[in-house]
Amino acid sequence: METSCEDYICSEIDPEEVKNKLISKYPAKVGRKRSKQITINRIDEEKCVPEVMANVRTIPGIITQRGCSYAGCKGVVLGPTRDIINLTHGPIGCGFYSWLTRRNQTRPNGPEDHNFMPYCFSTDMQENEIIFGGEKKLKEAIQEAYDTFHPKAIAIFATCPVGLIGDDVHSVAREMKAKLGINVFGFSCEGYKGVSQSAGHHIANNGIFTHVVGLDDEIREGKYRINLLGEYNIGGDAFEIDRIFEDCGLTVVSTFSGNSSYDYFKNSHTADLNLIMCHRSINYVAEMMETKYGIPWIKVNFIGAEATAKSLRKIAQYYDEPELTDRVEEVIVKEMPEVEKVRAEVKARCEGKLAMLFVGGSRAHHYQELFKEIGMRTIAAGYEFAHRDDYEGRRVLPNIKVDADSRNIEELEIHPDPQRYQPRKSPEEISELEKTGFKFKDYEGMMTEMSNGTLVIDDINQYETEKLIEIFKPDIFCAGIKEKYAIQKSGIPMKQLHSYDSGGPYAGFRGAINFYREIDRMVNSKVWKYVKAPWQQNPELAATYAWD
Amino acid sequence: MLLRHTTNKVADRHALTVNPAKTCQPIGAMYAALGVHSCLPHSHGSQGCCAYHRSTLTRHYKEPVMAGTSSFTEGASVFGGQANLVQAIDNIFTIYNPEVIAVHTTCLSETIGDDIAQIAAKARESGKIPEGRYVFHASTPSYVGSHVTGFAGMTRAMVDYFAEKCGKKRRQINIIPGYVEPSDMEEIKRIAKLMDIPAVVFPDTSNVLNGPQTGKYEMFPKGGVTIDQLKTTGDSMGTLGLGKLASGPAAHALDTKCKVPCQVLDLPIGIKATDRFVDALRSMAGVNVPDDINIERGRLLDVITDMHQYFFGKKVALIGDPDQLISLTEFLVSIDMWPIHIVTGTPGKKFEKRIRELTSEIPGPVNVKAGGDMFLWHQWIKNDPVDLMIGNTYVKYISRDEDIPLVRFGFPILDRAGHSYFPTVGYRGGIRLLEKILDVLLDRQDRDAPEESFELVM
Structure with missing residues (x-):
C-alpha cells in the first residue's frame, strides 16, 4: 500500500493509454477535438509545457459541466455586490437559479447599509414581450425597483431571448439613468455569447470598468492600499484574507467582488496595487486599470498556507518598506504554528493519497497547493472555462488565435486617463524589482506546477470523469455540484470547489486549517466502508443457521 | 435583517418580480x-x-x-x-x-x-x-x-x-402523480399495490432521484416508467391525473388519443383529497378498499384528534405550486388551521377562485394571488402576521427575519434532507406533514413559554 504516487502513476498506469481510453469511444470528429483538449504534462528546461486546446466550443450532447455567459457575468462577477440592484431582463429562470446559490457572503456596514443579495429581481418576460419587445417592461421594472428600494445603482443583465428580439438594454439604461439620476448600466451577457462562463466574466469586467470604476476620486485612508481582484468571498474566503491584510497593515480599497460594494468599486482606481486571485475571471479589469490609471498588477494566491505567506511577502516586496516587511513576517510567524500543528496531524492520515481537480478557471490550480501541504498528489486536473494562458502561462498569449466566438466579445480600447494616469512605480523601480525575480502582470499557469506525466484535461465531461475514476480510483475528486453525486455513488468522496458544498473559508491561514480538516474528514470517513452489507460481503448461508 | 428592504407598504408592481415563487x-x-x-x-x-x-x-x-x-x-x-x-x-x-x-x-x-x-x-x-x-x-x-x-x-x-391503443383492455390503471417528490410517487404506487391494482405510474422518479449508495454509479438507474409501459397506457381501464395543472394535460391527451377515460383529481395531500383519490381508484378498478388503508386513514385522523388543540385557529401563510397549495389549503382548513396568505408564482385564473372557496369559512381576510411573488407574500405577512409559514427553502430568510416557524415543503428544498425519502401524499404522508407542523409549533411554544408554564406533557 505504501507506494508513492509517483510510482503509482508512472509504473502502473501509462498516461498515453489513459488518454486513448478516454477518447476511444467517441465519434471520430469528437475524438479528434477531445484529444487536443487532453494533454499529458511535460515541463521542459525552459519551463515550457505542451499546448492544451481551451476556450473552444463545447461539443453538443457530451454532458459538459459548463455554464453560460449570463452565469459568468451576473452569477459570478456581479452577483456578490450587495448594494447594486442586479435586475435580470428575461424569463424567470435565469434570475431564479442565480439567486443566492453560490454561497457568496457579504457583511453590510451596519443596519442602514444596502444589502440586496438575498433578493432576486427579474422582469419575468412573458410571450407578449417576446413578440412585441420587452424594453417597455424593462423600463417599468427599473422604475418600480427605484420607487420601492431607492438603490444607488441598478445593473441590467440580458438573457438569451433579449438579444434575439433586439431589446437594447444599454439604451434603456441610458434613458433611465437620465430620468432617475442614479447609475443604471446594462450587460449584454446573453447565454449564447462565447463558449462558456468566461465570456460573461469579460463582459462583466468591461461593464464595471466603464460604468463604475473611477466615479469617485476620494482617496480613503491607509498607507498600503490594494485591490483584491477575483476573490468572490465564497464561504467567507475574503473575510479571512481581509483579517490577514488588516493584521499586516494593508488596506483593501475594493474587492472584486466578494463582500463588495458599489462605493468601493467607484474609487478602486485610487489603489497602489492590484492583486489577482482568479486570473481567468478578472484579469481584464486589472489590465484596463493599469493602462488607464497606472496601477500595476501581480498574481497572488491565498489558497494554501505556504502560498499565502508567499503572496504576503510578494506584496511586502512591492512596497519595500521595513515597517510592512517586518509586520508581514510577524504575522506569518504568528499564524504558522497552529497551521503546522493541524497539518502534521492531518498529513499523517492523508499522505500519499490521490486527488483530481476539475473546476473553474483558477481553483483547479490553487487547490493543488493545499493538497500538497498535506502530502496528497494531484494526478489529473483541468478547468471548466479557462483559456490557454491559465494552463500554460501568459507567455502563450501572443500565440493564441482569436476565434469567432471570442471575437464577438468586445475588447475595450483603453487609453491613459489625461488627469488621473499616474504610474505607481517608476520604470527604474519596476526594473529594480524585476531584477530580483519579482514578476508583474504574470501568471505561469497551472501546468508548470504539476508533475510530469499528470493529465491535464480541459472542459472534462461526464464520460471522461467516470473513466478517470474507474482507471485511477482517486481518494478524492474535486469539481462542482453537477458532478458531485455521480462521483460519490462510485464510492469516492467529492468536494465541491465552486461553492465548497458547505463550510469554508479555505483561503488564508485559518482557511488552510479548515481545508486540511475537511479533506481529512472526507478521505478518512468511515461511511465508505459500509457500502457492502454483511450478507453481500459473505453471501453463503452458514449451514448451522439454514432452515431444515 | 436579511430582507431589510422589505417594508409593509404594498405597492402595485406590474413589471418587476422580486423573489419569485416559480421558475421556468x-x-x-x-x-x-x-x-x-x-x-x-x-x-x-x-x-x-x-x-x-x-x-x-x-x-x-x-x-x-x-x-x-x-x-x-x-x-x-x-x-x-x-x-x-x-x-x-x-x-x-x-x-x-x-x-x-x-x-x-x-x-x-x-x-x-x-x-x-x-x-x-x-x-x-x-x-x-x-x-x-x-x-x-x-x-x-x-x-x-x-x-x-x-x-x-x-x-x-x-x-x-x-401511448398506443391495441384494442384489448388491460386490467391496469394509469396514474399520473403530478409534480411531486420521488417519495410521493413511490407512496402512490404503494397505495395502488395495497389495493391490488396494477398501475402504470408516469413519470416515476422513484429509484431515480432517491437512489441508494451502492458503490457503483449507474447513469440510468433502476427506476422510471419504461417505454413499453407507456405504450400500454392506451389500453388501460382509466387514468387518474393527480393535480390539475401538472397532470391534467397528459390525462386528457390519453382520453383524446386512445379514449381512455380519465379523472383529474387534486393531489392526495391531506385527509379529504386522499379520500377522493382512494375512492376514485376503488371505483375505477372495481375493488374494495383493504383494511390496511382504513388503518392508515384512521391513524391520520387519530393524530388530528389528539393534537387538534395545537392546530386550531393558527394562522398560516403558504407559498408554492398551485396543485400542492390547493390540497394543502384544504387539509389545513380541515384541521381548523387558518391559511390566510397564499401565493403561487405560477399564473392561472382558476387558482384564486378555488382557494377562495376552500377558505370561505375562515374568519377574517384571506389574501391569495396566482402569479405573485415572495416579496408580496412577505409584505402580507408583515401586515398580518402568522403562526406558521409553509414554503420552500427561500422562505427561511423571512422565517429568520420575522421569527416565524417554517415547515419546508415544495420546490426547491436546498438545505434539508428527507423530502425524497418520506412522502407527504396519502394518509401516511398526511401524518408526516402534521408531525413537521407540530414539531415547529411546539418547539416555538417551548421556546417562548414562561418558566412556570413550560410543559412536560403536550
Missing part, C-alpha cells in the same frame, strides 16, 4: 423526463440552462442529475440549432447509450423557432438514432407558464409519443 418550464420538463427509465433529458438551448437546471435539481435531491445540452453559440442562435441537436443526438447515443432522449426547448430555441420534431426526424433518417431507441420532445419556452407547466408538457409528450 424547462426544469420541470427535465424533472419529468428523469421519470422515464433509461432516459437522458436534453436541453435544446444555451448550455447555461442545462447547467442551472441540473444544479438546482441536484441540490434539491442530492442525487446525480444528468442531461445533455445543445450548447448554442451565437452562430446557432442565428442559423438555427439543427446541426447542434443532430450532433448531440449522435453523441448521446454513441457515448451514453440511453434508450430514449427527451428533448425540451428553451426560450432561445423557441424564439428562433426550431422545429424539434422535424430535426428528430432528420436525425432518424440520417441514422443517428439507433434501432429501437427513441427521441421525444416537449415545447417548453421559459416565457410561458412555470416549472409546473413544463412538467405537465413533458408528461403529456409521453402520451403523445408513446
Whole structure:
C-alpha cells in the first residue's frame, strides 16, 4: 500500500493509454477535438509545457459541466455586490437559479447599509414581450425597483431571448439613468455569447470598468492600499484574507467582488496595487486599470498556507518598506504554528493519497497547493472555462488565435486617463524589482506546477470523469455540484470547489486549517466502508443457521 | 435583517418580480423526463440552462442529475440549432447509450423557432438514432407558464409519443402523480399495490432521484416508467391525473388519443383529497378498499384528534405550486388551521377562485394571488402576521427575519434532507406533514413559554 504516487502513476498506469481510453469511444470528429483538449504534462528546461486546446466550443450532447455567459457575468462577477440592484431582463429562470446559490457572503456596514443579495429581481418576460419587445417592461421594472428600494445603482443583465428580439438594454439604461439620476448600466451577457462562463466574466469586467470604476476620486485612508481582484468571498474566503491584510497593515480599497460594494468599486482606481486571485475571471479589469490609471498588477494566491505567506511577502516586496516587511513576517510567524500543528496531524492520515481537480478557471490550480501541504498528489486536473494562458502561462498569449466566438466579445480600447494616469512605480523601480525575480502582470499557469506525466484535461465531461475514476480510483475528486453525486455513488468522496458544498473559508491561514480538516474528514470517513452489507460481503448461508 | 428592504407598504408592481415563487418550464420538463427509465433529458438551448437546471435539481435531491445540452453559440442562435441537436443526438447515443432522449426547448430555441420534431426526424433518417431507441420532445419556452407547466408538457409528450391503443383492455390503471417528490410517487404506487391494482405510474422518479449508495454509479438507474409501459397506457381501464395543472394535460391527451377515460383529481395531500383519490381508484378498478388503508386513514385522523388543540385557529401563510397549495389549503382548513396568505408564482385564473372557496369559512381576510411573488407574500405577512409559514427553502430568510416557524415543503428544498425519502401524499404522508407542523409549533411554544408554564406533557 505504501507506494508513492509517483510510482503509482508512472509504473502502473501509462498516461498515453489513459488518454486513448478516454477518447476511444467517441465519434471520430469528437475524438479528434477531445484529444487536443487532453494533454499529458511535460515541463521542459525552459519551463515550457505542451499546448492544451481551451476556450473552444463545447461539443453538443457530451454532458459538459459548463455554464453560460449570463452565469459568468451576473452569477459570478456581479452577483456578490450587495448594494447594486442586479435586475435580470428575461424569463424567470435565469434570475431564479442565480439567486443566492453560490454561497457568496457579504457583511453590510451596519443596519442602514444596502444589502440586496438575498433578493432576486427579474422582469419575468412573458410571450407578449417576446413578440412585441420587452424594453417597455424593462423600463417599468427599473422604475418600480427605484420607487420601492431607492438603490444607488441598478445593473441590467440580458438573457438569451433579449438579444434575439433586439431589446437594447444599454439604451434603456441610458434613458433611465437620465430620468432617475442614479447609475443604471446594462450587460449584454446573453447565454449564447462565447463558449462558456468566461465570456460573461469579460463582459462583466468591461461593464464595471466603464460604468463604475473611477466615479469617485476620494482617496480613503491607509498607507498600503490594494485591490483584491477575483476573490468572490465564497464561504467567507475574503473575510479571512481581509483579517490577514488588516493584521499586516494593508488596506483593501475594493474587492472584486466578494463582500463588495458599489462605493468601493467607484474609487478602486485610487489603489497602489492590484492583486489577482482568479486570473481567468478578472484579469481584464486589472489590465484596463493599469493602462488607464497606472496601477500595476501581480498574481497572488491565498489558497494554501505556504502560498499565502508567499503572496504576503510578494506584496511586502512591492512596497519595500521595513515597517510592512517586518509586520508581514510577524504575522506569518504568528499564524504558522497552529497551521503546522493541524497539518502534521492531518498529513499523517492523508499522505500519499490521490486527488483530481476539475473546476473553474483558477481553483483547479490553487487547490493543488493545499493538497500538497498535506502530502496528497494531484494526478489529473483541468478547468471548466479557462483559456490557454491559465494552463500554460501568459507567455502563450501572443500565440493564441482569436476565434469567432471570442471575437464577438468586445475588447475595450483603453487609453491613459489625461488627469488621473499616474504610474505607481517608476520604470527604474519596476526594473529594480524585476531584477530580483519579482514578476508583474504574470501568471505561469497551472501546468508548470504539476508533475510530469499528470493529465491535464480541459472542459472534462461526464464520460471522461467516470473513466478517470474507474482507471485511477482517486481518494478524492474535486469539481462542482453537477458532478458531485455521480462521483460519490462510485464510492469516492467529492468536494465541491465552486461553492465548497458547505463550510469554508479555505483561503488564508485559518482557511488552510479548515481545508486540511475537511479533506481529512472526507478521505478518512468511515461511511465508505459500509457500502457492502454483511450478507453481500459473505453471501453463503452458514449451514448451522439454514432452515431444515 | 436579511430582507431589510422589505417594508409593509404594498405597492402595485406590474413589471418587476422580486423573489419569485416559480421558475421556468424547462426544469420541470427535465424533472419529468428523469421519470422515464433509461432516459437522458436534453436541453435544446444555451448550455447555461442545462447547467442551472441540473444544479438546482441536484441540490434539491442530492442525487446525480444528468442531461445533455445543445450548447448554442451565437452562430446557432442565428442559423438555427439543427446541426447542434443532430450532433448531440449522435453523441448521446454513441457515448451514453440511453434508450430514449427527451428533448425540451428553451426560450432561445423557441424564439428562433426550431422545429424539434422535424430535426428528430432528420436525425432518424440520417441514422443517428439507433434501432429501437427513441427521441421525444416537449415545447417548453421559459416565457410561458412555470416549472409546473413544463412538467405537465413533458408528461403529456409521453402520451403523445408513446401511448398506443391495441384494442384489448388491460386490467391496469394509469396514474399520473403530478409534480411531486420521488417519495410521493413511490407512496402512490404503494397505495395502488395495497389495493391490488396494477398501475402504470408516469413519470416515476422513484429509484431515480432517491437512489441508494451502492458503490457503483449507474447513469440510468433502476427506476422510471419504461417505454413499453407507456405504450400500454392506451389500453388501460382509466387514468387518474393527480393535480390539475401538472397532470391534467397528459390525462386528457390519453382520453383524446386512445379514449381512455380519465379523472383529474387534486393531489392526495391531506385527509379529504386522499379520500377522493382512494375512492376514485376503488371505483375505477372495481375493488374494495383493504383494511390496511382504513388503518392508515384512521391513524391520520387519530393524530388530528389528539393534537387538534395545537392546530386550531393558527394562522398560516403558504407559498408554492398551485396543485400542492390547493390540497394543502384544504387539509389545513380541515384541521381548523387558518391559511390566510397564499401565493403561487405560477399564473392561472382558476387558482384564486378555488382557494377562495376552500377558505370561505375562515374568519377574517384571506389574501391569495396566482402569479405573485415572495416579496408580496412577505409584505402580507408583515401586515398580518402568522403562526406558521409553509414554503420552500427561500422562505427561511423571512422565517429568520420575522421569527416565524417554517415547515419546508415544495420546490426547491436546498438545505434539508428527507423530502425524497418520506412522502407527504396519502394518509401516511398526511401524518408526516402534521408531525413537521407540530414539531415547529411546539418547539416555538417551548421556546417562548414562561418558566412556570413550560410543559412536560403536550
